[in-house]
Amino acid sequence: MRLVPLAPFAALALALVSTLAGCQREARRFRETPPAATASPLVTDDPLQPGPVVISATARSPYEENAYAVSQGEQLYNQLNCVGCHAHGGGSYGPPLMDDEWIYGSEPENIFETIVEGRPNGMPAWRGKLSNQQVWQLVAYVRSLSGLLRPDVAPGRPDHMEARSMPQATTPARPRQSFQPPASTHP
Amino acid sequence: MILALLQETAARALTFPGAHSVLRPHGPQALRIHELWRFLWIVALVVWVLVVAALLWGAFRRHGPEDGGERSGGGPGMHRAVVGATALTVVVLVVFLVFDFSTGRALTMAPGGELHVQVTGHQWWWEVEYPHPEPYKRATTANEIHVPVGVPVVVELQAADVIHSFWAPSLTGKRDLIPRVRSSLWFQADTPGVYRGQCAEFCGYQHAKMGFQIIAEPRAQFEAWLARQRDSARTPADTLARRGRQVFLASSCPLCHTIAGTMAGGNVGPDLTHLASRRTLAAGTLPNTRGNLAGWIVDPQRIKPGVIMPANQLAPRDLQALLAYLETLE
Numbered sequence: 001m002r003l004v005p006l007a008p009f010a011a012l013a014l015a016l017v018s019t020l021a022g023c024q025r026e027a028r029r030f031r032e033t034p035p036a037a038t039a040s041p042l043v044t045d046d047p048l049q050p051g052p053v054v055i056s057a058t059a060r061s062p063y064e065e066n067a068y069a070v071s072q073g074e075q076l077y078n079q080l081n082c083v084g085c086h087a088h089g090g091g092s093y094g095p096p097l098m099d100d101e102w103i104y105g106s107e108p109e110n111i112f113e114t115i116v117e118g119r120p121n122g123m124p125a126w127r128g129k130l131s132n133q134q135v136w137q138l139v140a141y142v143r144s145l146s147g148l149l150r151p152d153v154a155p156g157r158p159d160h161m162e163a164r165s166m167p168q169a170t171t172p173a174r175p176r177q178s179f180q181p182p183a184s185t186h187p
Numbered sequence: 188m189i190l191a192l193l194q195e196t197a198a199r200a201l202t203f204p205g206a207h208s209v210l211r212p213h214g215p216q217a218l219r220i221h222e223l224w225r226f227l228w229i230v231a232l233v234v235w236v237l238v239v240a241a242l243l244w245g246a247f248r249r250h251g252p253e254d255g256g257e258r259s260g261g262g263p264g265m266h267r268a269v270v271g272a273t274a275l276t277v278v279v280l281v282v283f284l285v286f287d288f289s290t291g292r293a294l295t296m297a298p299g300g301e302l303h304v305q306v307t308g309h310q311w312w313w314e315v316e317y318p319h320p321e322p323y324k325r326a327t328t329a330n331e332i333h334v335p336v337g338v339p340v341v342v343e344l345q346a347a348d349v350i351h352s353f354w355a356p357s358l359t360g361k362r363d364l365i366p367r368v369r370s371s372l373w374f375q376a377d378t379p380g381v382y383r384g385q386c387a388e389f390c391g392y393q394h395a396k397m398g399f400q401i402i403a404e405p406r407a408q409f410e411a412w413l414a415r416q417r418d419s420a421r422t423p424a425d426t427l428a429r430r431g432r433q434v435f436l437a438s439s440c441p442l443c444h445t446i447a448g449t450m451a452g453g454n455v456g457p458d459l460t461h462l463a464s465r466r467t468l469a470a471g472t473l474p475n476t477r478g479n480l481a482g483w484i485v486d487p488q489r490i491k492p493g494v495i496m497p498a499n500q501l502a503p504r505d506l507q508a509l510l511a512y513l514e515t516l517e
Contacts, residue, residue, distance in 0.1 A: 028392070028492075028493060030488045030492040030493050031486075031488045031489065031492070031498070075495070079443070079455045079495075080442060128438070128439070129438075129439040129442060130439065130497075131497045131498065131500075133497070134497055
């Protein structure tokens with residue numbers, strides 16, 4: 001009995017799978033939640049504990065692998081004037097977002113909470129101003145600034161900010177968590 | 188006679204009330220484009236008839252014994268015919284070129300416009316500004332260009348995000364809006380009416396729902412409209428509308444929208460200072476009625492998927508108050 005050669009089928013299946021993965025990256029999900037759904041706290045923290053605040057997430061960031069959502073996040077970042085304090089990632093009044101130092105954590109849930117609840121010394125709370133979907137889009141974009149997203153998902157830098165010679169893209173080291181609060185909040 | 192009838196049929200087929208059509212020009216520029224189109228159309232029709240006649244003659248002519256075999260299609264008569272047809276084709280194409288070039292030149296010659304309007308293309312709506320030396324007297328509206336009848340209007344175009352194209356077929360040709368590049372065009376509406384326009388360069392998910400209207404009206408009516416648009420919004424006297432104003436200012440609306448005369452000064456979405464005076468919502472997508480406005484505020488992603496405006500979760504009482512307020516923004 002002749003065996004059916006499997007290699008072409010395997011190649012086809014592989015091509016199909018990689019195509020589907022590409023669809024996932026470019027999927028445009030416009031209506032995530034019905035508009036009548038009430039906003040529920042997606043991330044909660046327990047204030048009654050020693051040491052640094054531990055975040056217990058009840059939702060995962062849905063957009064870590066979605067290029068469209070990241071570019072929407074970039075649009076929101078510019079339109080809502082995040083640029084005013086964080087610049088295009090380099091920071092000015094606010095801390096830079098493109099380095100590997102995170103005062104309040106680099107996980108998507110940490111950044112979600114930072115945006116929704118605000119942080120001392122200037123970061124305003126956006127609760128009630130942005131939908132959860134928009135906050136997650138911003139989270140994904142903020143993480144892309146420091147290279148925490150896949151490079152094929154992260155948007156390119158605008159042409160006018162591009163340096164003459166493109167530096168070699170490198171994988172960033174694991175982000176450092178610095179739980180040292182800023183000096184001004186010490187009693 | 189037959190030509191005119193055919194043309195009228197084509198115009199009928201391509202127009203319906205309120206639609207835009209190149210075949211129904213209402214201004215000097217659209218008229219020139221229409222003349223060019225008619226000339227090309229008539230010449231093309233004549234050429235087509237001649238070619239079909241030649242084809243039929245070739246197919247059905249009686250074949251004599253002298254032109255059989257390898258020499259078919261040869262002979263000095265045939266040679267002359269081919270040379271003549273080629274020469275005629277070249278002449279026709281050169282005439283087309285000259286006519287086309289002179290039309291294009293005439294379209295760009297501005298007669299020194301009397302009214303200047305600044306139009307900015309956004310994904311997916313049009314910002315329209317009537318400049319004034321005093322900044323507080325500038326009038327900003329969206330998706331609606333009011334112009335006086337019979338006056339050349341210069342439109343200064345720019346794009347905020349990606350390439351768009353300004354096209355009002357009944358009045359003028361297209362002009363692209365390119366980010367960081369300023370361009371302009373002029374048009375003139377000879378008869379009062381509402382002329383539809385449309386973005387004519389694919390600009391993203393809702394390109395098809397990026398329409399606008401040019402409203403040509405008598406001079407006095409236009410001046411009255413412009414004077415109203417230059418005003419700020421008044422605080423409403425009605426209690427419900429006052430509450431709606433509070434809802435507007437306390438929710439996320441002011442992040443993106445401006446209402447002159449209030450603290451709301453966002454510049455992401457359209458200026459809402461005179462929202463109630465506009466004819467359409469969402470760039471010509473919906474007629475501006477209370478129900479459509481409510482549907483748009485609560486769930487814009489249903490009506491125009493991909494639009495920047497997010498869904499808004501408002502308590503029904505807040506929504507009613509907000510609608511009552513927005514309806515006072517004449």
